[in-house]
Ligand SMILES: *[C@@H]1O[C@H](CO)[C@@H](O)[C@H](O)[C@H]1NC(C)=O
């Protein structure tokens with residue numbers, strides 16, 4: 001059992017830019033004469049007169065200290081298995097980004113640093129923390145949580161960030177900013193966040209940094225990582241962010257390339273448990289695929305809301321509705337869709353995250369709204385700027401060309417961002433490693449305990465048999481194994 005003590009430290013720092021504009025020239029920052037350790041318990045304030053709007057408000061938790069009863073339960077009381085770390089906010093003008101950080105259970109001074117992002121758009125990374133890979137998992141009923149022995153913090157220090165603004169515990173004092181500007185605007189906020197992170201915790205600069213996530217992370221992560229890589233190229237070595245790799249589970253990269261797979265999963269036996277829909281329904285779906293692809297390509301060429309609205313309504317009516325009407329879980333074809341977001345545990349997590357004890361222990365600001373697993377408002381903002389149709393394949397290619405490694409892993413029972421679509425994307429991704437990658441995919445798949453995998457140079461792909469969209473939830477042991485092997489640059493066995 002862990003207990004912890006609470007210390008709140010507020011740090012005001014200068015960041016190299018704002019979400020509105022980034023100059024290539026970073027401002028000169030006042031150098032701290034005392035450097036913050038990754039976990040500490042004293043107050044340090046850094047200020048810079050030209051960027052007074054940026055600050056980090058952090059609460060440290062220390063898993064090996066006794067909790068002070070006057071402050072109520074600690075992080076590790078609420079979340080058994082939690083290591084030392086921080087929770088808090090990056091404040092950037094009106095925007096307040098929430099994060100929870102846990103140091104590695106192994107070697108926090110040398111293990112990699114990983115940023116975890118859930119998708120949506122609009123879904124909170126707290127879902128990933130409490131359902132998939134965080135130090136603890138919420139129990140059924142949402143009254144408590146239990147230790148997660150297969151947490152990804154077993155081999156890396158991980159922070160879970162709620163983004164964009166309007167998601168989870170992140171909020172704006174200007175409500176009209178929720179999710180505004182879509183993925184590209186968010187990428188500037190992530191960059192500002194990372195700059196502040198390294199100002200506050202310069203020791204973590206020596207750790208390899210990876211961004212990991214799932215689902216709409218197939219949009220976020222290639223764009224965010226490319227932005228960091230672009231900024232690194234015009235930054236001094238001291239200013240660079242040590243981005244080493246990205247990990248994307250069951251991602252959506254290209255709606256045009258992935259749309260046809262909405263047919264394959266329920267209408268063939270490619271999963272080993274199909275077909276799931278009858279031939280009358282499937283024949284209609286098959287007939288709709290070419291027209292849907294055609295309309296999507298027109299929308300991509302001429303991204304006018306009228307055109308894209310027409311293509312998305314045709315595709316969703318013909319290729320998505322038949323599956324939704326089946327009552328099956330759209331994240332896991334082997335299960336019925338039950339409850340909020342198709343899983344009973346989702347409403348337990350939501351209930352848990354709405355309790356005062358959790359908000360207090362996890363340093364959630366009083367101004368942050370009541371917790372929602374996914375924000376519809378943010379989803380609508382992304383729709384407004386046609387974010388869904390962004391094709392992120394060129395961003396993945398540019399990362400690979402820059403030597404940033406990419407690990408694509410896909411649970412085979414997912415429907416919404418399934419393995420057939422992912423393999424169509426990566427079997428045709430235009431980068432210089434394509435011929436060999438395609439050869440590996442077609443002729444040289446290797447076996448590991450989770451399923452099949454193959455790789456070429458910096459790009460690795462793995463299937464996890466029998467896992468749905470949330471791989472660490474369905475296959476915790478295999479998920480930790482593939483995560484650890486990837487960070488250590490080892491093959492899968
Ligand atoms: C946590 O508290 C213990 C006991 O006071 C102390 O020895 C340790 O250094 C602290 N750990 C961190 C990471 O701050």
Ligand SMILES: *[C@@H]1O[C@H](CO)[C@@H](O)[C@H](O)[C@H]1NC(C)=O
Nearest residue numbers: 093094173174175176177180
């Ligand atoms: C709130 O956001 C809107 C839209 O971005 C902007 O026009 C307005 O100036 C903002 N208000 C404040 C007080 O920042």
Ligand SMILES: *[C@@H]1O[C@H](CO)[C@@H](O)[C@H](O)[C@H]1NC(C)=O
Nearest residue numbers: 268269270271272273274275
């Ligand atoms: C689907 O594939 C599985 C595994 O290969 C097989 O056992 C099953 O019989 C197949 N089902 C149909 C309907 O062909």
Ligand SMILES: *[C@@H]1O[C@H](CO)[C@@H](O)[C@H](O)[C@H]1NC(C)=O
Nearest residue numbers: 277278279280281282325326
């Ligand atoms: C096929 O499935 C649809 C949707 O569930 C149903 O309405 C229809 O009656 C089924 N057709 C046959 C031939 O079973």
